[in-house]
Amino acid sequence: MQYFIGIVPPEDYKTNIIEFQKKWNGHWITEVVEPHITVKAQGGLTPDQEWLSKVEEVCKEFQPFTVSVGKPMFFGEDILYLNASSIELIQLHQSLVHRISPSAELIKKYFELDDFTPHMTLGKTYFGLSNRELKDMAKLSDEELSPYPTYEVDFIRIYQEVEPMKYIKYLDIPLSRSCVTN
Numbered sequence: 001m002q003y004f005i006g007i008v009p010p011e012d013y014k015t016n017i018i019e020f021q022k023k024w025n026g027h028w029i030t031e032v033v034e035p036h037i038t039v040k041a042q043g044g045l046t047p048d049q050e051w052l053s054k055v056e057e058v059c060k061e062f063q064p065f066t067v068s069v070g071k072p073m074f075f076g077e078d079i080l081y082l083n084a085s086s087i088e089l090i091q092l093h094q095s096l097v098h099r100i101s102p103s104a105e106l107i108k109k110y111f112e113l114d115d116f117t118p119h120m121t122l123g124k125t126y127f128g129l130s131n132r133e134l135k136d137m138a139k140l141s142d143e144e145l146s147p148y149p150t151y152e153v154d155f156i157r158i159y160q161e162v163e164p165m166k167y168i169k170y171l172d173i174p175l176s177r178s179c180v181t182n
Contacts, residue, residue, distance in 0.1 A: 001047045001160065001161055002042045002045065002160075002161040003042065003045040003158055003159060003160055003161070003170065004038060004040060004041050004042050004045065004158075004159050004167070005038070005039045005040035005045070005055065005096065005156050005157070005158050005159070006036035006037055006038050006039055006156070006157050006159060007036060007037040007039055007067065007089070007153050007156060007157070008034065008035075008036050008157050009035055009036070009037075009069065009120070009149065009151065010149065010151050013069075013149050013151075014034060014035050016144075016145060017035040017120070017122070017145065018030050018034070018035065020122070020140075020141065020144055020145060021035075021122060021123065023140075024123070024128075024129055024133055024137065026128040026129070027123060027127055027128045027129050027133075028127050028128050029121070029122075029123060029124065029127040029128075031165075031166065032127065032165050032166060032167065033159060033166075033167040033168075034169075035120055035121075036120065036157065036159075037067065037084045037089070037118055037119065037120050038118075038119075039089065039092055039093050039096060039156055040055075040093060040096040040097065040100070040112075041110035041111070041112060042110060043102035043103070043106030043107060043109060043110045043112065044097075044100040044101065044102030044103075044106060045100070051100045052158075052171075054096075054099040054100055055096060055099075055100070055156075055158070055173060056173055057099065058092070058095045058096050058099050059155075059156060059173045059174065059175050059176070060176065061095070061176075062088070062091075062092055062095070062175045062176055063175060063176045064152050064153060064154035064175050064176065065086060065088035065089070065092075065152070065153055065175075066086060066088075066150055066151065066152055066153070067084055067085070067086040067088075067089050067118075067150070067151065067153055068084070068085050068086065068148070068149075068150040069082050069083070069084055069120060069148040069149050069150070069151075070082060070083035070084065070085060070148050071083060071142060071146075071148065072122065072137075072138040072141045072142060072145075073119070074134070074138070075117075075119075077125075077131050077134070078124060078125040078126070078131070078134070079121060079123075079124045079125075079134075080121070080122045080123045080124070080134045080137055080138050080141075081119035081120055081121045081122055082119065082120045082122060082141070082145065082148065083118070083119060084118035084119055084120055085118065086118065086153075088153075089118050089153070090116065090118065092156075093112070093113075093116050093118070094113065094116075097112050097113055122137060122138075122141060123137050153175065154174060154175055155172045155173060155174045155175060156172070156173050156175070157169055157170075157171070157172050157173075158170045158171045158172075158173065
C-alpha cells in the first residue's frame with residue numbers, strides 16, 4: 001500500500017482536465033488518479049502511517065497560499081504536464097520531505113528537493129498515448145485548458161493506492177488549522 005500527497009485544483013477546472021484527458025481513446029490516466037499537483041511523492045510514506053502526524057504538524061505551520069497553473073511542458077518526450085508555480089508550494093514540499101526524512105535514494109528516485117518540479121500531469125505514454133498524441137495534446141491543451149488558473153490552496157490531499165495503479169482520496173488535511181477531515 002502506497003501513499004502520496006497532492007493539491008487538487010478547483011472542481012470546475014478538475015472536471016475540464018478530466019474531460020480533456022478522456023478525448024484520447026486508450027488513455028487511461030483518469031482511471032489511475034484525479035488531476036492534482038504532487039507535493040510529496042511516495043518515498044517515506046510507509047504503510048504504518050508513522051509519517052501522518054508529521055504531515056499534520058507541517059500543515060499547521062502553513063497558511064493557505066496561491067498556486068498558478070501554467071502552459072504545457074514535457075518531461076522528456078513521454079510525459080506532458082501543466083507547469084505549476086508557487087514559492088509556498090516549494091517550501092511546503094521541502095518541509096514535508098525534511099520532516100518525513102526519506103532516504104537519499106528515495107529522494108532521488110521520486111525527484112524531490114532539488115529535483116522537484118511542481119506540475120499537473122496531463123498524459124504519459126505509460127498510460128496509453130503515443131509521443132505524437134502527447135504532442136497533439138500539448139497543442140490542444142493550450143487552447144482548451146487556458147486561461148490557466150491561479151487558485152488558493154487551503155488543504156492538501158493524501159492519496160492511497162487501493163489496487164495497483166489506482167489511487168483514491170484517503171484524507172484531506174487543512175493548512176494552518178488543527179482539525180482533520182475525512
